Amino acid sequence: MITRLKAFLAFWYDFVVGDDWRVAVGVIIALALTYLVGTTSVPAWWVLPAAVVVLLPLTLWRVVRGQSSAPPTDGK
């Protein structure tokens, strides 16, 4: 039962969060920041594009750095 529950939770974690949890955390932080900036007189639309400009190269960089000492990855 516990094993099945763990497998179920692992599936949904993988489905929603994916390979790099930092991306999901970064998006949530950026959403919170968008909300906070939106409560001021400053426009908030730029926060998420800026987050993508930071998060995408960062998550790619982690793979590149990991591959410099390992063989090419494969997978889905």
Added chain:
Amino acid sequence: MGSGALFIAVFLACMVEAVEALTIVLAAGTSRDWRSAIMGVLAGVVALALIVAALGPALTAVPLGGLRLVVGGLLLIFGLQWLRKAILRASGLKALHDEEAIFRTQVAEASAAQADRRGVIGDWYAFTLSFKGVVLEGLEVAFIALTFGANQGDIPLAAFAAIAAVLIVAAVGIAVRAPLARVPENTMKMVVGVMLTSFGIFWAAEGAGAQWPGADAALLVVIPSVAVFALLLVVALRRRSTRSTGKGPLATRASR
């Protein structure tokens, strides 16, 4: 703009996943038992239809602001995952998805498995392999279709795009009876990644209270900007890969 983008994103996402599911079903059918494999497909389609039937009305009942915040955030996370893989593959740092190699691996594994009859299912392995292939590959697409459709207020169009993609892949798969290895999967994944990321940015920002300059017309800037940014990252990674090896991209094709 909205309807066209909705159709393209759902159609391409569904086609990519359908191609991958087809490879698994073909492996189950050719190496084990076609009847059980097809029953697995039907059971998987029914399971997906039940999920869509349950979630569809629920999504349309959620207030648009909250829907856009949650769904936009999830689409953004999904989009960044799709883009990440597509960029790594396009730059040669991750092996391309090779349907023929995956098919060979699946057939080898399926051929080695024990035969097991359960009820009306002649070959339980073929049934579960097909069922899992359809459900796992289809779940993300079902989510994309539902959320895109709900946000655009056009779930029927999203469903039409998804069904059209599945029918095309199924028809071609039946005609050639082989994995669809020539489908430009990574290009399609890149397009889907750009669309999911762009709409995720747009909807999540709106849901969090931001107002876009030009309202919906901002998408005309966001989508090309995300595409150009992704392509620039591909170029940068390719150059880095070429510099570090002195030969070119590192990875070739993956068996999974």
